[in-house]
Amino acid sequence: MAPDQLSTTFAALADPTRRAILARLASGEVSVTDLAKPFDMTLPAVSKHLKVLENARLISRRRDGQWRPARLEAHRLREATKWMERYRIFWEQSLDRLDQHLRELQREDKKHGRGK
Amino acid sequence: MAPDQLSTTFAALADPTRRAILARLASGEVSVTDLAKPFDMTLPAVSKHLKVLENARLISRRRDGQWRPARLEAHRLREATKWMERYRIFWEQSLDRLDQHLRELQREDKKHGRGK
DNA sequence: GATGTATTAAACCAGTCAGTTATTTAACCA
DNA sequence: TGGTTAAATAACTGACTGGTTTAATACATC
Structure with missing residues (x-):
């Protein structure tokens, strides 16, 4: 076929x-x-x-x-x-989540006196 | 493997x-x-x-x-x-060529009285 | 036309793929 | 416990893949 x-x-x-x-x-x-x-x-x-x-x-x-x-x-x-472009929103979403996650980690670090 | x-x-x-x-x-x-x-x-x-x-x-x-x-x-x-993005320039090139080709066809058509 | 070079074609092989049927595992329900 | 439902596994099959070696084709050059 x-x-x-x-x-x-x-x-x-x-x-x-x-x-x-x-x-x-x-x-x-x-x-x-x-x-x-x-x-x-x-x-x-x-x-x-x-x-x-x-x-x-x-x-x-x-x-x-x-x-x-x-x-x-x-x-x-x-x-x-x-064809792949239609999924762009999904990986951008997860990048956002990653970004957000990193920000949260930074905030945690500051809170515990590990900030630069 | x-x-x-x-x-x-x-x-x-x-x-x-x-x-x-x-x-x-x-x-x-x-x-x-x-x-x-x-x-x-x-x-x-x-x-x-x-x-x-x-x-x-x-x-x-x-x-x-x-x-x-x-x-x-x-x-x-x-x-x-x-990975595919690196080839974008190639398909954009060929779209340009296509566009150019279509313009040339239109010009030909006008020259031969086949224009709208 | 003979010889060399660039490329493809043919035949073969082992491994992978996409599907099947039959069986097994896991969770829910009573 | 037993019966049902959801899903995965096993074993099998025929077709396709990516490679090989050997042979053929097409052009160039002498």
């Missing part, structure tokens, strides 16, 4: 090698061999990761002679971020 | 059932049976999804009598969003 777009995006991101590839592509197009260099794995393995990223529309490929450089495509990342 | 935190987060999000569970939990704590109701799958399956979400620290559980309600925990979502 063809998984939905968001699932495909998140699944593609759920691998450190693929995230490193995306990070590398942030500074421009790179060939497969160059992409593979930092990794302790064979070229076909990297090629497969690229295929996963391409299927997820997180990168695109073109041909340049014998090279097939990959390029970052960011709109699916934008969609994924948009 | 224990995968890194970001990989665990993204892997947990790469399933529509789990994302739906998180969405449901956005409106507060829910028991397993209630969580399971909208889904066409057995209770153990939902229980497993909850375990995945719990391992990813995207939810927490507590005991309330015979119930074990789940609660949304958002800070890992915040971390994941922070």
Whole structure:
């Protein structure tokens, strides 16, 4: 069954090698061999990761002679971020709680003469 | 091998059932049976999804009598969003390009008398 | 056209995943 | 105590993953 777009995006991101590839592509197009260099794995393995990223529309490929450089495509990342944004209120809430908790601790400290 | 935190987060999000569970939990704590109701799958399956979400620290559980309600925990979502943020410039760039492209199309249309 | 280089494809393997059914644990009720 | 309800665990399955090695394809260069 063809998984939905968001699932495909998140699944593609759920691998450190693929995230490193995306990070590398942030500074421009790179060939497969160059992409593979930092990794302790064979070229076909990297090629497969690229295929996963391409299927997820997180990168695109073109041909340049014998090279097939990959390029970052960011709109699916934008969609994924948009999905997460709806939860922003929750983590901001908990940050508030953390902040409040720290303030309370400080107040406690003052009360017990441990303030600076 | 224990995968890194970001990989665990993204892997947990790469399933529509789990994302739906998180969405449901956005409106507060829910028991397993209630969580399971909208889904066409057995209770153990939902229980497993909850375990995945719990391992990813995207939810927490507590005991309330015979119930074990789940609660949304958002800070890992915040971390994941922070990771994606670095790519924001790329999708904003491409939106600019899209915008520019649309303007060019409009100009073309006017030139050929297809304007409104 | 032969040879070298960049990349992909094919076949295979071990491990993980998402689901199932059947069983077990835990708490409530009477 | 026994019966019911809520949930987790165990054991199993088929499909998918991330890697390998070997073989094929595509282009470049001589």
